[in-house]
Amino acid sequence: MDNAFIGQITDLLGSSEAHRLFEALGDGPAVSIRVNNAKCRLQPSGDSVPWCGNGFYLDERPAFTFDPLLHAGTYYVQDASSMFITHVLRQITGDEAVTCLDLCAAPGGKTTAALDALTDDSLIVCNEIDSQRAQILRENVVKWGRTNCVVTNDTPRRLGRLRGFFDIIATDMPCSGEGMFRKDEEAVRQWSPSLVAQCAARQREIIADIWDALRPGGYLIYSTCTFNRQENEEIINHIIEEYGAETVEIAVNPGWNISPGIGTAAHCYRFMQHRTRGEGLFIAVLRKPGQYQGCAVKAKKGKILPVPKQCRSFVREDSGIVLTVDGTEVTARPIAIAQKMEAVRQNANTLLCGIPVASIKGKDLIPQHALALSTILNRKEFPEIETDYNTAIAYLRGEAITPDSDAPRGYCLVTYRGYPLGWIKNLGNRANNCYPKEWRIRSASTPETPPEVL
Numbered sequence: 001m002d003n004a005f006i007g008q009i010t011d012l013l014g015s016s017e018a019h020r021l022f023e024a025l026g027d028g029p030a031v032s033i034r035v036n037n038a039k040c041r042l043q044p045s046g047d048s049v050p051w052c053g054n055g056f057y058l059d060e061r062p063a064f065t066f067d068p069l070l071h072a073g074t075y076y077v078q079d080a081s082s083m084f085i086t087h088v089l090r091q092i093t094g095d096e097a098v099t100c101l102d103l104c105a106a107p108g109g110k111t112t113a114a115l116d117a118l119t120d121d122s123l124i125v126c127n128e129i130d131s132q133r134a135q136i137l138r139e140n141v142v143k144w145g146r147t148n149c150v151v152t153n154d155t156p157r158r159l160g161r162l163r164g165f166f167d168i169i170a171t172d173m174p175c176s177g178e179g180m181f182r183k184d185e186e187a188v189r190q191w192s193p194s195l196v197a198q199c200a201a202r203q204r205e206i207i208a209d210i211w212d213a214l215r216p217g218g219y220l221i222y223s224t225c226t227f228n229r230q231e232n233e234e235i236i237n238h239i240i241e242e243y244g245a246e247t248v249e250i251a252v253n254p255g256w257n258i259s260p261g262i263g264t265a266a267h268c269y270r271f272m273q274h275r276t277r278g279e280g281l282f283i284a285v286l287r288k289p290g291q292y293q294g295c296a297v298k299a300k301k302g303k304i305l306p307v308p309k310q311c312r313s314f315v316r317e318d319s320g321i322v323l324t325v326d327g328t329e330v331t332a333r334p335i336a337i338a339q340k341m342e343a344v345r346q347n348a349n350t351l352l353c354g355i356p357v358a359s360i361k362g363k364d365l366i367p368q369h370a371l372a373l374s375t376i377l378n379r380k381e382f383p384e385i386e387t388d389y390n391t392a393i394a395y396l397r398g399e400a401i402t403p404d405s406d407a408p409r410g411y412c413l414v415t416y417r418g419y420p421l422g423w424i425k426n427l428g429n430r431a432n433n434c435y436p437k438e439w440r441i442r443s444a445s446t447p448e449t450p451p452e453v454l
Contacts, residue, residue, distance in 0.1 A: 066447050074419055101170065128151075147332055151353075164212070207222075220285070223284075225280055233261050393441065
């Protein structure tokens, strides 16, 4: 580790506690997953994550890529410290439906955690400025299977034009990554005092760009995966002084060993590897001053296109959604927030807005991969082909799989252990693999035994 970093941490924590942290940074990282309770009731055998009811530690890191249940969206691999966002969101919202922006969202851990923590009639908008990472974010959101999410690929400044639109904005800031040193060797190599200063300046810029999108009385959740005060407590103090924000206390169990902020009166929460079982994290919650007077951002009315009748049978009758036609794509959105979702779609570069149900091609309807992985799929409508482990891996590689001779023609749902993986189109003499090309497993090797996660 850089001598400047060693000196910085020693000044921050004192020599004794700094030594404990350096020792912890030399250990292997903890491995943890968060189970998608909306799709899966299975649980691993490991310890529970104290601050996240559906989070679990694993004894070792399996070959996740080769677990079909990961691709089915039954769980997400996420650092335990980052799961604290579920505790924060539940505490500040209770059972209230809210509109939440996950601003720096890729690869999707905090977004899927927000989907777990918030009510089904809440709207979660998740954004990633980098186009390649935004596609990864979209993939993980699709796998999670909820209807109440919009994925955008835009800048904080453009999203800031949605004035007063969001009740909550979560900003997991780009940072110097000190909390990830034992997981990311590149973060160690790139670290320097000048990088810390650059990140702090960028963090202030992002707050300035997005502040107007937070409604008066709304909550800003600020987080980083770094240790220094320049990117943490000093930014919190800046937001309080510059924007009149109020610090918000989050109740935590003393047994969780979460550390308080350093050198500030604001309520801040530090996860450090020598005290908590997870990676480094800093988080604080701030309330914007003022009273909410309503939001002026509304969806513009457009031409309403008829929805093919067959599409209605693709989704469960009790799913509480409305189907709309955008060009040649039929999309499902929750009735309660459909107009809000459309307002986002009209005002931001949008990659996903609800669940794509089907594509219209002439007189044909092509069920979409997102439908197969969604919580609204009407499984009675489609024949299913249950696969063993090796066949499931072959399917996820994009290879042709051969259904039984008596399998129905047309689109069939491929499943593994009862969980949907995607579609094939059975033509009788052969079947087309409809798994998305960009999501396919690239490795040609296959473990002798399936990874035992769930």
